[in-house]
Amino acid sequence: MVISSIGALLALLLTVADLFFAAYGPSEITINKEKKLTVPGGQTLLSALTAEKIFIPSACGGRGTCGLCKLRVTKGAGLVLPTEEPFLTHEEIESNVRLACQVKVRADLDIEIPPELFAIRRYTCTCTAIIDLTHDIRQFRFKMIEPETIDYIPGQYIQLLAPVYEKSSEEVYRAYSMSGDPADKTAIEVIIKLVPGGICTTYCFEYLKPGDRVMLNGPYGRFRLSDSDAPVVFIAGGSGMAPIKCLLHHMKNTGSTRKATYFFGAKTPRDLFLTDLMKSFEAELHDFTFVPVVAETRPGENFSGERGLVTEAVRRRLEKPESCEAYLCGSPGMIDAALEVLHELGIDDGRIFYDKFE
């Protein structure tokens, strides 16, 4: 009893001491040697920037589990924490790259962030449609409410907030490429594949309904179509369809005359989707070919197109590869396999662009 009381008293004293002595005053954050912010001390750098409406990509809500919120801190951050080390390469540590969610604002900080992050906004939307594309892939449409419109570069992604729900006790953000027509600035579309046990995809598939309020932020990412006239080869699989579909809308909207070939890999014919839309792109775009590739067929299933792995089809079918630019979206395994084939075909890294699921 006496020991418990002493313990409780010590805990109380520590709490009070923390309030008085560990309270940090305001600190100044200098961004890119230009912009200066004065923020309350004691919070994480990620929280401080978010409060100032500067959104750094973060999929885990600042718990140090995604490693996305990297930025350079050139002054005031202290030593790299053990919680940051798994996400940072030796080179990144040498060049002062840190995880914004792990750095505490305890002194004035100098930081460097890409200027495009200043354009990132938080959006309130309403889910207006959910469409089954396959047994485990769905298309979600969100109407912008506040602000009423969104500007983005075709190929970019947004972060979708999964709120606290029955199977998740904390809010998390997950990144999804935008798949809709970028000419429509009043809504966005995303294509999501269900991940068993995934916090955000479980929310989207089992809980999110048309009419529900949805929070997003963005846009993010550097995946986009170049300004060149080089023939384009798109390679994707599964929900990797999303940014490629967006790029095709963009090519149609801008009257692009670039030759484009889209290799889309699926396990079976029933895993193919949006094939009618792809056919309409074939009719509307100047020189576009959609090449669905199926790895397996079941007894009774008819499929007359390319068979095998999508990378094998690229090797067989791609014409004049040396003049092409390649755009890839899919799993790390698919990207790695595609890179190998594209290198063999003579396409160098400078002409290969990808959105890897990492």
Add this chain to the structure above:
Amino acid sequence: MKKSPQLEKLEEVLRSSKLVAGGFMGTDSRSVTEIIDADAAAVAKLGYTPGRLAHRMKQITDAAVKGLGTTVKIDDRIQAAVIEAKGSIVCPWPHPGHFHKRVTAVKSLDSARTSRWSDLNIHLIEKHGFFEGKGSPYRIEPNDLIELIF
């Protein structure tokens, strides 16, 4: 037995949805130590070690990943497919380590027996002897796994 603060913190993380929807413990009311001890005994009884299981699981995943999501015949007894998702997941134990969200689904060629594991499952078994709690979506029953993959 009284738990250390570190063990209490670990169990809190394992039972929460911080890393995966529904957590790692499922509906299992046993402590993490009890789960690990019971599974270790089951594995040892069949003459295996968690390290040997993890090694075989890695072999299967490495072979199946070449199929880019399609089914690959591993040997005369099993086939497997690897499905990858966006992002990575960290180990709930307090040490560095994050893993691709990658799931290997294995099926016996001569029976209806199946199993599936994530890259994190392999790590949890290899380094921590943890097969997850009963009722967890990624719980692996050691006996069933051994019967399928060896």
